[in-house]
Amino acid sequence: MESQTLKPAKERRNNSRRSEGPVWKWFIGVVTLLLAAGFVLAHPPGFLGMPGVRLFKAGDNVGYYLGLVGGVMMLVLLLYSLRKRFRFIDSWGVLPTWFRWHMVLGILGPALVIFHSTFVIRSFNAGVALVCMMLVSGSGIFGRFFYTKIHKGLYGREESLRGMHADMEKSDNFMNAISSFAPDIGRSLEQFRKRAEDKERKGGFVNFVLIEFEAAALSRSLIKDLRQAMQAQAPIKNGKNKSITRRLYREYAANIRNYIKMLRDTVQFQTYERLFSLWHVFHIPLVYMMIATGFYHVYAVHKY
Numbered sequence: 001m002e003s004q005t006l007k008p009a010k011e012r013r014n015n016s017r018r019s020e021g022p023v024w025k026w027f028i029g030v031v032t033l034l035l036a037a038g039f040v041l042a043h044p045p046g047f048l049g050m051p052g053v054r055l056f057k058a059g060d061n062v063g064y065y066l067g068l069v070g071g072v073m074m075l076v077l078l079l080y081s082l083r084k085r086f087r088f089i090d091s092w093g094v095l096p097t098w099f100r101w102h103m104v105l106g107i108l109g110p111a112l113v114i115f116h117s118t119f120v121i122r123s124f125n126a127g128v129a130l131v132c133m134m135l136v137s138g139s140g141i142f143g144r145f146f147y148t149k150i151h152k153g154l155y156g157r158e159e160s161l162r163g164m165h166a167d168m169e170k171s172d173n174f175m176n177a178i179s180s181f182a183p184d185i186g187r188s189l190e191q192f193r194k195r196a197e198d199k200e201r202k203g204g205f206v207n208f209v210l211i212e213f214e215a216a217a218l219s220r221s222l223i224k225d226l227r228q229a230m231q232a233q234a235p236i237k238n239g240k241n242k243s244i245t246r247r248l249y250r251e252y253a254a255n256i257r258n259y260i261k262m263l264r265d266t267v268q269f270q271t272y273e274r275l276f277s278l279w280h281v282f283h284i285p286l287v288y289m290m291i292a293t294g295f296y297h298v299y300a301v302h303k304y
Contacts, residue, residue: 023072028141031111039119063116070112071294074133110137120121125300129293136290139283143258146279149265149272175259182229185222189259192218196263208271215264222260223253232244263285 065264080102083089110133179186195214199207230249 007261020119024103031107035111038115040191063118066112067116070109070116071298073105073112074290074294077102077109078291082149103140106137106140111136123300125297129290129297132286132290132293136286137151139279139286143276143279143283146272146276149271150276170254177298178255182226185225185229185256188218188222188225192260193263196267199267203270205271208268211264211267215260219257219260222256226252226256 083092083095083098104113113130113133117126117130121130175186175189179191192214196211199211227249230245230252
């Protein structure tokens with residue numbers, strides 16, 4: 001159980017800790033809680049047996065500027081598309097930073113517009129604009145998920161199947177170590193690798209779904225087998241030996257999870273690519289609809 005065979009897993013786990021995925025989840029969670037609190041405060045009289053509370057109206061100063069700021073955010077986030085397509089603005093900051101703000105504004109903008117509406121649709125044009133905006137924002141969350149599945153990191157370069165296979169080749173040291181320490185676990189991982197390679201060649205949505213459940217079940221069972229194997233080979237449960245056993249267990253468990261995840265991602269890669277392409281076909285027309293209905297709503301409010 002030499003520790004040097006575990007360095008790739010340590011590096012992979014440390015990179016995961018530095019990723020912005022958890023921050024993104026916290027951000028969405030906080031915005032969702034604020035929206036829920038706003039709905040309770042702005043609920044119609046008699047909702048859930050409570051008296052209505054109106055902190056502001058859509059047309060007063062607070063409501064108006066909430067809608068204005070939210071609308072401007074929705075327009076500013078469209079600059080990300082221009083940044084990707086026109087070379088003359090390549091010097092305007094790095095693309096990952098643009099993408100980060102594109103996503104942030106895509107959540108904050110709709111949230112402010114919803115607060116502006118006080119959670120009530122009072123006209124047909126306002127309802128159409130709000131629905132289009134919510135569809136764009138919601139599809140953007142799905143698009144981000146597909147994006148992370150075909151790129152290294154959230155803001156990194158596009159992943160490739162060749163790169164994923166190269167990562168698997170680098171895991172040979174771990175496979176040799178786990179096979180010498182726990183042969184049954186090593187055989188199970190090797191069998192799963194062969195099944196994953198077969199599913200990758202066949203492709204298809206069925207294999208895309210099956211590999212997800214198979215990977216989850218195998219990960220749970222092998223982690224359980226690992227604990228039993230280490231307990232059998234480390235009978236002394238106290239002092240320094242106990243501490244070393246726990247550390248090695250965590251390291252090997254992380255390696256097993258990462259190896260299974262890597263195989264699963266390889267099988268699912270091509271399907272995620274297709275889903276991301278289909279998402280573009282759905283998302284772009286919604287953006288144009290959102291812009292058109294948003295401008296018409298602003299025009300109608302000021303005209304009438």
